[in-house]
Amino acid sequence: MACSAAVLSAPAALRAAAKPNIVWLIGEDLCPDLGCYGNHVIQTPNLDRLAADGTRFDHAYVTGPICSPSRSAIMTGMWQIAIDAQNHRAHRSDGYRLPEGVQPFTHYLRQAGYHTSNVITAAPGVRGTNKTDYNFNLNGSAFDGTDWNQRAPGQPFYAQINFAQSHRVWKRDPLHPVDPDKITPPPYYPNVPAVREDWAMYYDSIQQLDTAIGKVLERLENERLLENAVIVFFGDNGRAMPRGKEYLYEGGIATPLIVWTPPQLGIEGAGRGSVSKRLTSCIDLTATTLELAGIRTPAHMHGIPFLGPNRRDRDIVFAARDRGDETVDRIRCVRDARHKYIRNYRPDVPYTAENADRDVEIPTLAIMRQMHSKEPFEKGRLNELQARFMAARKPEEEFFDLEKDPHETVNLVDSASHRAALQKLRGEMDRWIQQTRDTGAVPEKRSAIERPNEIENRVQVDGWCTRNYTDCVLSRTASSMHVHCSGKVNLVRRSIVTEGGDMQIRFRARFSGVALKAFAWGAITDFDNPKNAKPVDVVPGGEFREYTVDFPVEGHLAKLTFDFASGTGEADFAWIALFRRRGDHRELIKEWKYNRT
Numbered sequence: 033m034a035c036s037a038a039v040l041s042a043p044a045a046l047r048a049a050a051k052p053n054i055v056w057l058i059g060e061d062l063c064p065d066l067g068c069y070g071n072h073v074i075q076t077p078n079l080d081r082l083a084a085d086g087t088r089f090d091h092a093y094v095t096g097p098i099c100s101p102s103r104s105a106i107m108t109g110m111w112q113i114a115i116d117a118q119n120h121r122a123h124r125s126d127g128y129r130l131p132e133g134v135q136p137f138t139h140y141l142r143q144a145g146y147h148t149s150n151v152i153t154a155a156p157g158v159r160g161t162n163k164t165d166y167n168f169n170l171n172g173s174a175f176d177g178t179d180w181n182q183r184a185p186g187q188p189f190y191a192q193i194n195f196a197q198s199h200r201v202w203k204r205d206p207l208h209p210v211d212p213d214k215i216t217p218p219p220y221y222p223n224v225p226a227v228r229e230d231w232a233m234y235y236d237s238i239q240q241l242d243t244a245i246g247k248v249l250e251r252l253e254n255e256r257l258l259e260n261a262v263i264v265f266f267g268d269n270g271r272a273m274p275r276g277k278e279y280l281y282e283g284g285i286a287t288p289l290i291v292w293t294p295p296q297l298g299i300e301g302a303g304r305g306s307v308s309k310r311l312t313s314c315i316d317l318t319a320t321t322l323e324l325a326g327i328r329t330p331a332h333m334h335g336i337p338f339l340g341p342n343r344r345d346r347d348i349v350f351a352a353r354d355r356g357d358e359t360v361d362r363i364r365c366v367r368d369a370r371h372k373y374i375r376n377y378r379p380d381v382p383y384t385a386e387n388a389d390r391d392v393e394i395p396t397l398a399i400m401r402q403m404h405s406k407e408p409f410e411k412g413r414l415n416e417l418q419a420r421f422m423a424a425r426k427p428e429e430e431f432f433d434l435e436k437d438p439h440e441t442v443n444l445v446d447s448a449s450h451r452a453a454l455q456k457l458r459g460e461m462d463r464w465i466q467q468t469r470d471t472g473a474v475p476e477k478r479s480a481i482e483r484p485n486e487i488e489n490r491v492q493v494d495g496w497c498t499r500n501y502t503d504c505v506l507s508r509t510a511s512s513m514h515v516h517c518s519g520k521v522n523l524v525r526r527s528i529v530t531e532g533g534d535m536q537i538r539f540r541a542r543f544s545g546v547a548l549k550a551f552a553w554g555a556i557t558d559f560d561n562p563k564n565a566k567p568v569d570v571v572p573g574g575e576f577r578e579y580t581v582d583f584p585v586e587g588h589l590a591k592l593t594f595d596f597a598s599g600t601g602e603a604d605f606a607w608i609a610l611f612r613r614r615g616d617h618r619e620l621i622k623e624w625k626y627n628r629t
């Protein structure tokens with residue numbers, strides 16, 4: 033009450049009017065794959081215009097390659113490894129609080145009279161996800177509301193809009209679908225049609241993000257807010273592809289960063305149509321936003337302002353990767369203007385360690401697995417560079433010259449001529465880990481992990497997966513793949529990428545207490561369409577029987593799903609076989625056999 037009275041009093045209202053409004057547009061899981069960053073296949077006219085009228089940052093990085101650690105750092109201005117927020121979806125149910133004195137940065141904006149919101153209805157037809165995803169708990173919300181239109185008259189506002197479009201599952205862009213054959217994937221992926229299809233879907237999702245952002249900018253313009261609003265666009269982590277999201281290669285941590293400022297504000301470090309080659313970290317968005325609001329960076333924050341009168345340059349950026357879902361790992365990286373040093377604390381955990389989400393939802397990874405296996409479905413094999421990602425171990429250290437080798441393909445850790453540069457970055461990392469008292473060095477407490485969702489429910493048998501958000505768990509018996517269902521959502525899924533057409537699945541199974549609702553499938557370009565499902569008439573009674581489902585697939589098949597009815601019960605599969613039919617001929621694509629006979 034005291035606060036809103038102050039805002040309404042005349043001198044305070046004047047001060048408020050001098051403060052710019054600040055809007056963050058936060059994309060999901062994307063790299064600088066935009067027209068304005070030189071990509072000529074994708075169409076992103078709205079973000080291109082924002083960059084043309086604002087400042088494009090060419091070397092911007094997130095602090096972690098997964099949503100929640102990255103967002104935890106972005107919201108506090110603290111490295112996630114300094115506040116025990118480095119593990120994905122940790123501390124959801126253990127009451128963990130931020131260390132004494134640490135606050136989400138919106139706290140300081142509120143103190144300065146700002147209205148803060150995490151927007152839901154962002155523009156006509158555009159919904160923000162209202163995502164927070166922090167690995168800590170707060171007293172109350174980090175935001176005052178869900179729209180800037182909830183602010184008091186004359187009150188300055190900070191708003192963030194979280195966009196879902198570029199998060200998998202990707203959808204085809206209905207306006208300008210990207211032609212997969214125009215895409216050349218980076219050299220560490222096999223350049224095969226199915227991979228290009230997956231990339232086209234990624235581009236399509238960014239184009240839809242761009243369309244949504246266009247509508248939000250239109251709303252701001254219609255509400256005459258652009259004269260006094262700073263607009264910041266960035267992503268929370270890199271693209272959801274192998275070597276992207278979840279990894280500390282450029283594909284996991286390089287983010288687009290565009291800042292548009294009203295010309296009349298004359299903000300130092302920003303300008304119309306300017307390009308910054310400075311290293312920038314998303315941890316600095318916090319301090320920068322506070323700086324623009326006239327608030328000095330709180331002493332405990334690691335972020336530094338990169339705009340405004342107190343702006344400072346950063347000559348190195350850091351990033352960290354720790355547990356992601358059931359995959360326990362610890363990786364750290366430091367990058368200066370030219371080199372990147374990666375330290376793998378768990379070389380025993382392969383890049384492609386089992387993970388029930390990425391193994392099902394990332395067709396490019398499935399393709400690489402298949403091409404790497406002894407029975408490739410796609411013609412051809414991975415080359416040496418591509419196959420390196422499939423290795424059983426990671427190197428302990430990696431060191432790259434990003435100027436000469438932007439795709440990080442040549443590990444220079446043993447190169448004599450790079451010893452000095454390597455030693456420098458090793459030292460920087462040692463200092464960072466010491467100064468932050470890296471909380472990732474301590475094994476995570478069981479109580480910090482949401483169970484059974486994050487661990488026990490996420491099981492694979494031979495590539496068939498159950499996961500969190502489902503109520504069934506897989507296991508393997510001596511003679512079957514066994515499914516125990518115990519709730520509403522009971523899905524068993526796996527990826528397999530193969531040319532589509534008239535497909536057929538046959539399986540021998542028995543069901544007791546629970547029926548199979550449907551068999552469902554996904555294509556790379558139509559991954560999660562509820563129409564791609566067929567009911568299966570299950571005969572209950574505990575006897576093994578054979579079932580057959582014919583299903584059509586356009587493009588490349590990517591996913592198979594057994595969708596069980598809700599309830600408690602058991603199912604066992606003796607074998608499952610996938611075929612493609614051409615006329616009278618039936619070609620076996622793959623068979624999974626669990627019975628001994």
Ligand SMILES: [Ca+2]
Binds near residue numbers: 060099
């Ligand atoms: Ca994300």
